[in-house]
Amino acid sequence: MSEPLADVTGIKAPVYLKYRFTAGSAPARFLCRLKEGVLTGQRCPRCSNVYIPPRGSCPACGVPTEDEVVLSDKGTIQSFTIVSIPIPGNPIQPPYVVANIVPDGANISFIHLLSECVNEEVHIGQRVQALWKPAEEWGHAMDNIRYFRPLDEPDVPVERIGKLPVTGLEG
Amino acid sequence: MVAAELLSQHFELGFTYTRSTGPVVGKFLTGLREGRVYGVRGSDGRVLVPPAEYDPLTGAALGEFVEVGQQGRLLSWCWVSEPREAHHLQQPFAWAMVQLDGADVAMIHYLEAPSAEAIRSGARVGISWAAEREGFITDIRCFTLLEGAAP
Amino acid sequence: MREIAVVAYSQSPCVADAGATNEVELIMPQLQAVYSQLGLASAQDVDFVCSGSCDYLQGAAFAFVAGVDALGAVPPIKESHVEMDAAWALYEAILKIRMGHADSALIYGFGKSSPGELPIVLSQRLDPYYLAPLWLDTVSLAALQARLLLDQDLVSERDMAAVVARSRRNAMDNPLAQLAGEFSIEELLAEEHFVAPLRRADCCPVSDGAAAMVIATVEQARAWGAPYARITGIDQRIENHNPCLRDLTDSVSTRQAAAAAGVHRGPVDVAEIYAPFSHQEILLTRALGLDDSTLVNPGGGVLAGNLMMASGLSRVGEVFRRIVDGKAGRGVAHATSGPCLQHNLVAVLEGA
Numbered sequence: 001m002s003e004p005l006a007d008v009t010g011i012k013a014p015v016y017l018k019y020r021f022t023a024g025s026a027p028a029r030f031l032c033r034l035k036e037g038v039l040t041g042q043r044c045p046r047c048s049n050v051y052i053p054p055r056g057s058c059p060a061c062g063v064p065t066e067d068e069v070v071l072s073d074k075g076t077i078q079s080f081t082i083v084s085i086p087i088p089g090n091p092i093q094p095p096y097v098v099a100n101i102v103p104d105g106a107n108i109s110f111i112h113l114l115s116e117c118v119n120e121e122v123h124i125g126q127r128v129q130a131l132w133k134p135a136e137e138w139g140h141a142m143d144n145i146r147y148f149r150p151l152d153e154p155d156v157p158v159e160r161i162g163k164l165p166v167t168g169l170e171g
Numbered sequence: 172m173v174a175a176e177l178l179s180q181h182f183e184l185g186f187t188y189t190r191s192t193g194p195v196v197g198k199f200l201t202g203l204r205e206g207r208v209y210g211v212r213g214s215d216g217r218v219l220v221p222p223a224e225y226d227p228l229t230g231a232a233l234g235e236f237v238e239v240g241q242q243g244r245l246l247s248w249c250w251v252s253e254p255r256e257a258h259h260l261q262q263p264f265a266w267a268m269v270q271l272d273g274a275d276v277a278m279i280h281y282l283e284a285p286s287a288e289a290i291r292s293g294a295r296v297g298i299s300w301a302a303e304r305e306g307f308i309t310d311i312r313c314f315t316l317l318e319g320a321a322p
Numbered sequence: 323m324r325e326i327a328v329v330a331y332s333q334s335p336c337v338a339d340a341g342a343t344n345e346v347e348l349i350m351p352q353l354q355a356v357y358s359q360l361g362l363a364s365a366q367d368v369d370f371v372c373s374g375s376c377d378y379l380q381g382a383a384f385a386f387v388a389g390v391d392a393l394g395a396v397p398p399i400k401e402s403h404v405e406m407d408a409a410w411a412l413y414e415a416i417l418k419i420r421m422g423h424a425d426s427a428l429i430y431g432f433g434k435s436s437p438g439e440l441p442i443v444l445s446q447r448l449d450p451y452y453l454a455p456l457w458l459d460t461v462s463l464a465a466l467q468a469r470l471l472l473d474q475d476l477v478s479e480r481d482m483a484a485v486v487a488r489s490r491r492n493a494m495d496n497p498l499a500q501l502a503g504e505f506s507i508e509e510l511l512a513e514e515h516f517v518a519p520l521r522r523a524d525c526c527p528v529s530d531g532a533a534a535m536v537i538a539t540v541e542q543a544r545a546w547g548a549p550y551a552r553i554t555g556i557d558q559r560i561e562n563h564n565p566c567l568r569d570l571t572d573s574v575s576t577r578q579a580a581a582a583a584g585v586h587r588g589p590v591d592v593a594e595i596y597a598p599f600s601h602q603e604i605l606l607t608r609a610l611g612l613d614d615s616t617l618v619n620p621g622g623g624v625l626a627g628n629l630m631m632a633s634g635l636s637r638v639g640e641v642f643r644r645i646v647d648g649k650a651g652r653g654v655a656h657a658t659s660g661p662c663l664q665h666n667l668v669a670v671l672e673g674a
Contacts, residue, residue: 008192008200008306013455015186015446019381019437023178024344032176055391056347062364062394064350140178177342184381196451221452227562249465250518257442257457266462268566277566279458287518292473308455
C-alpha cells in the first residue's frame, strides 16, 4: 500500500494569456526607419528635447512630439556597467559592458552593448559608434546594431553629454 | 509626418504562480482529491460550497466542515456553442450554477450535455470526477445531467 | 463640505482596434481636449492627477506608468492610479478635494482591450482557487445571470432586445459610438444565441479608447469661467466576490449607493448606466429606482461601445455634458466593476 498523501497546502495556478502587441505609431515609425539602418528621434515642440526611442510624447512637457529628426549612429557614453554574472536566457558570455549611450543629436540615452574595448578602460564621456549587422539581416529591432565600439575621438565633458548636435563634438 | 506601418507581434504572457491554500481551501481541495466534497458552515447555519474562509456576513473565521452530496440541482446555466481556446471542454458545453445536496449556495463549474435542448433549469446533475486527481478544482471534470431525473 | 464640480470632459471614439496607437497616444488627445476647454497648458495647472486602467487588458506590464508620459511630470506632480475604472479615480480625486488637499484634479481612464481576449483576460480576476482556473469568461457569467432573471420572469428576451434596439438607435446621434443603427426587436430576436440566453447584441462590444475629465471646487470652476455641473452626491459599494453568494437578480450595492448619493432627492432627467449586458440595464434601472420620467443612456450607453476602465468615468462625463448643454437639470451616473455588477458607484450631478 502506498503512503497516505499529505493534505493539500498549495496549488500551482499558472496564468497564460495570449496577446497581439502593437507598437504604437511613434515607435512603429522609429522601428521602420531602424529597419533601413537609420536612428531617428522626436523633438518636443515646447522644450526642444529629442527623444530616442520616441513614444509619441514629451514626458517632461506632456505634449505630442511629431517633429522627427535623423540622429547619428555616433554617440557618447553617459553611464555603463560591467556585467560579470551570466543572465538566464542571455547568450552573451560575461564579462561584458552594457552602456547608456546618447546618440549625437538626441538628449536622452538608450541602453546597448559595448564591445571591442578594454572593459576596465570604459569611461563616462567616451565616444562610441554603432557596428551594424549586414544590411540584409536588418529587421524592426535594435539588434540591427550588433554593438557599439570605441571611437578615436576626444572625450565629451560631463556637462555636454546629451547636448551634442547631430554633427557631434565638432559640430 | 508619415503614417506608421502597423507593427504587431503575437506573444504569450505567463505568470507561473503557486498559491498557498490555507486550512479551509486546503480541506476542500484535499477532499476533491479523495472524491469527496466539503463545505463549511456559516454563522447563519448555511453550508457554503466551496467553503469560504471567512463568514460572508460577519467576517469571522470559519472551520466547521460538512460533507455534502455529489449530486445537486441546476439553478442556472448558459450554453457555450463556440468554446474558447482556454475552456476545458472543446465541444459545445454549458456553464452550470449547481446547488449540491446539503449545500445552501451554488457553485459554478462546467456541465457536459449533448445539446442546449437537453438542459432545463432545476435539472438534477452530478459530479463527473477527473481520472487523475491532484487536489485542484479541476478534479471535478464537470457536471453531467442525471438520466431520468425529473426537474 | 466643499462643493465640487465637473468642468471639462472628453472621450475618444470607441473603436474595435486602435491598431498602431499606444496608451500615450490614446490618452494625449483627450488630455489636450480638456486642457483646451479650460485654457490650461498641462497637468501642471491642476493640483492632482488620478487615472484608472488595467495592464492585463493589453498585456503590457506597468502600462499605467507609461501613461504618465502623457502628463508632463517635470517638475513632479501629485499623481495616483487605480487598477479599476476611472470612475473610482474620480472618487479618489473628490476625496482629495474634499479633504482640502487640492482644489482641482485631472482624471483619465484608458483601455486598449483589442490585443487580448477580453472575456478570458477578465476571468482571471475571479477567485483564484475555485473559478479563475476554470477560465469562466465574463460573457458566460453574465449569461448565467440573465438566465436567473428570465427563469424568474423578471425580464424577457423581448425586454432585452428592446434595450438593445434603443441603444443602437440612440447611438445613431453619437459620433463616438462603435455600434449604431435602426433595428427592430423582431430582427434582434431572430438572431441566433451567442452564449444562450444571450445574443451577441446583448453584449457590449470590445472597444479601445480613453476619456479624460477635470473637476474642481465650485470657486475654481467659476475662476476658470467654464460651464460646470456640480457633483451633489457620490457613493460606492462592493459585494462579495463570489457571484453565488449574491442575489444576481438585484444589485443591492447599487441600491445602497443610490440612496447614499441622494438619487431620490430630486427629479432625475437623465441617467447614464454602465450596463455591459442588456439585462443588466433593466436590473440597474430598477436598482436605481428610476421610472419612465428618466431618459436612460441617450447616447447608446456601453452597449454601443465599452471602453474598459474608462466607460464608468464617461458615464459621469456624459451626464455633465447634457447638463451644461442645457438638456438636463439633474442627472445620475452609474459605474460598475467586477463580475456580474459586483461593485457599483453612483453619482448625482446638478446644474450650476
